[in-house]
Amino acid sequence: MARRFVSPLSDSEQQTLSSAYHHGEKRALRRRAHAILLSDQGHTINQISEILQVRRDAVSRWLKQWEASGLDGLIDKPRSGRTPVLDEHDHQRLQELVAEQPHQIRSLQARFQEETGKTVSTVTLRRALKKNDLSFKRIRHSLKARRDETDFRNTQGLLKALYQREDLGEHEFYYFDESGFSQSSSVPYAWSPIGKPCEVTAYSHSRRLNVLGFLSRAGKLVYHTATKPVTTETVIEAFDQFVAQKDPDTFPVVVLDNASMHRSKAFWRKIIEWISHRVHLVYLSACSPELNLIEILWRQMKYAWLPLSAYLSFEHLCDEVHRLLGDYGTDHAINFE
Numbered sequence: 001m002a003r004r005f006v007s008p009l010s011d012s013e014q015q016t017l018s019s020a021y022h023h024g025e026k027r028a029l030r031r032r033a034h035a036i037l038l039s040d041q042g043h044t045i046n047q048i049s050e051i052l053q054v055r056r057d058a059v060s061r062w063l064k065q066w067e068a069s070g071l072d073g074l075i076d077k078p079r080s081g082r083t084p085v086l087d088e089h090d091h092q093r094l095q096e097l098v099a100e101q102p103h104q105i106r107s108l109q110a111r112f113q114e115e116t117g118k119t120v121s122t123v124t125l126r127r128a129l130k131k132n133d134l135s136f137k138r139i140r141h142s143l144k145a146r147r148d149e150t151d152f153r154n155t156q157g158l159l160k161a162l163y164q165r166e167d168l169g170e171h172e173f174y175y176f177d178e179s180g181f182s183q184s185s186s187v188p189y190a191w192s193p194i195g196k197p198c199e200v201t202a203y204s205h206s207r208r209l210n211v212l213g214f215l216s217r218a219g220k221l222v223y224h225t226a227t228k229p230v231t232t233e234t235v236i237e238a239f240d241q242f243v244a245q246k247d248p249d250t251f252p253v254v255v256l257d258n259a260s261m262h263r264s265k266a267f268w269r270k271i272i273e274w275i276s277h278r279v280h281l282v283y284l285s286a287c288s289p290e291l292n293l294i295e296i297l298w299r300q301m302k303y304a305w306l307p308l309s310a311y312l313s314f315e316h317l318c319d320e321v322h323r324l325l326g327d328y329g330t331d332h333a334i335n336f337e
Contacts, residue, residue: 006039006063014040016071032062032074039063085120086128094128103139143287155285162253162282166217171251171280174214174222175294178230178259181302181321182206183311188303200311207314209321212238214254215294217336221328225321232261236270243277255282257292296334305332 009017020033031052038048045063049056065073086094093115097108105122113119120128126136166173183206190198210230214222222245224238246252256262262283271281284291301324310320324332 003044004060004063005042005044006036006066009036009040013070020071020074026076028076029074032066033071035059035062036066036074085118085124090116090118091128091132094125095132098129098134143289147285147287151285152288152291155288155291158282159255159291162255163217166253171253172216172218174216174252174254175292176212176214176254176256177292177294177298178210178212178235179298180208180210180230181306181317182208183314183317185302188306190308198308200308209314209318210234211298211321211325213294213297213325214238214242214252215297217293219329219333221297221325223325225318225325230261232264232266235261236267239270239274239279243274243279246277246279248278251278251280253280253282255284255292257284257289258286293334293336297328300332300334 014037017033017037021030021037024030024033031054035048035052038051039045043051045056045059048059052059062074067073090112094108094112097111101107101111105125109120109122109125112125129136162171162173165171183201183203185206192198207227210226210228212224212226212230212235222242224234224241226234228234242252242254261267274281289295301321305324306317306320310317
C-alpha cells in the first residue's frame with residue numbers, strides 16, 4: 001500500500017504551520033499543525049498517529065483538510081450550540097436585582113422568574129453572576145460611613161511621615177491594640193471530606209484570654225495578657241510594662257485607637273509620665289481600624305495560626321495563644337511591606 005504524505009511545503013507554509021504549532025490559541029490547532037509538519041518530514045500516518053496519540057483516520061482527515069483549504073482547514077469552525085438561556089437584557093436585570101438583594105439568591109431567582117417568565121436554576125444564576133464579575137463573599141462590618149474622611153486622610157499622612165522618620169532611625173514605631181480569645185470565638189475555615197466537616201465543641205459561654213499587644217513594623221512584639229475584663233487599669237499596666245522593658249535610649253511612638261479606656265482621666269494622667277520616659281502616643285482617627293496594622297496579627301492568629309486543638313479546653317487555648325505570641329518573629333511573622 002502506497003504511503004500517504006502531504007505535498008512538499010513551501011517556506012511560507014512551513015512558517016505558517018510552525019507559528020500555529022508553537023503559538024496557536026487552541027490545542028487542537030497546534031496538534032493538527034504538528035501533524036502536517038511531521039508528514040512533510042516523511043513520517044507516515046501510522047507514525048504520526050502514534051506520536052500524537054490520536055486515531056489514524058483523524059490524521060488522514062487533517063492531511064486532506066490541509067491540502068483542500070490550507071491552514072483554514074485545520075481551524076475548528078464555529079458551532080451553533082444551544083441558544084443561551086439568558087440574553088444581554090437578562091444579565092443587566094440580574095445586576096440590578098442582585099444590587100437590591102445581594103444576599104438572597106432564592107428571592108432573586110423568584111423575582112427574576114416573575115419578571116421574565118424564565119425558569120432558571122440557582123446554579124445558572126450563580127454562573128451568570130460570576131460571569132458579570134460578581135463574587136459571593138462574607139459581608140464585612142465597616143465603620144467607613146461613621147468616620148471623618150478628612151481626618152482619616154490626615155492620619156494616613158501622619159503615619160507615612162512617622163514611617164519615614166522611623167526608617168531614618170529617629171524613633172521606633174508600634175501599633176497597640178487589645179484582642180480576646182475564647183472557645184466560643186469564630187473558628188477558622190478548614191478543608192474536610194465531603195459530608196464529614198471538621199467539628200469543635202460549641203460553647204455558649206467561655207472564659208476569655210485578653211491580649212494587649214505592642215507590634216512594631218520591624219517584627220518586635222511586646223504583649224500583656226489577662227483573663228479579667230480589660231479596663232483602664234489593665235491598659236495602664238500593659239503600658240507600664242512596655243515602658244519598663246524598653247531601652248532607655250530608644251524613643252518609641254505608639255499609635256492606638258480611641259477606645260474609652262484610652263481616653264479616661266486616669267490614662268491621660270499616665271501619658272505625661274510615659275512621655276518623661278521617651279514614649280509618645282498618637283491617636284488614630286476615629287472609626288479607622290484598618291490603620292492599626294496589629295489587627296492583621298489578631299486575624300492571623302485566630303483564623304490561620306491557632307490549631308484546632310486549641311479549642312479543646314480553655315487551658316489549651318491559653319497555651320497555644322502564649323506559644324504563638326512567644327514565637328512571633330521567628331516561627332510566625334507579618335511582612336508589612
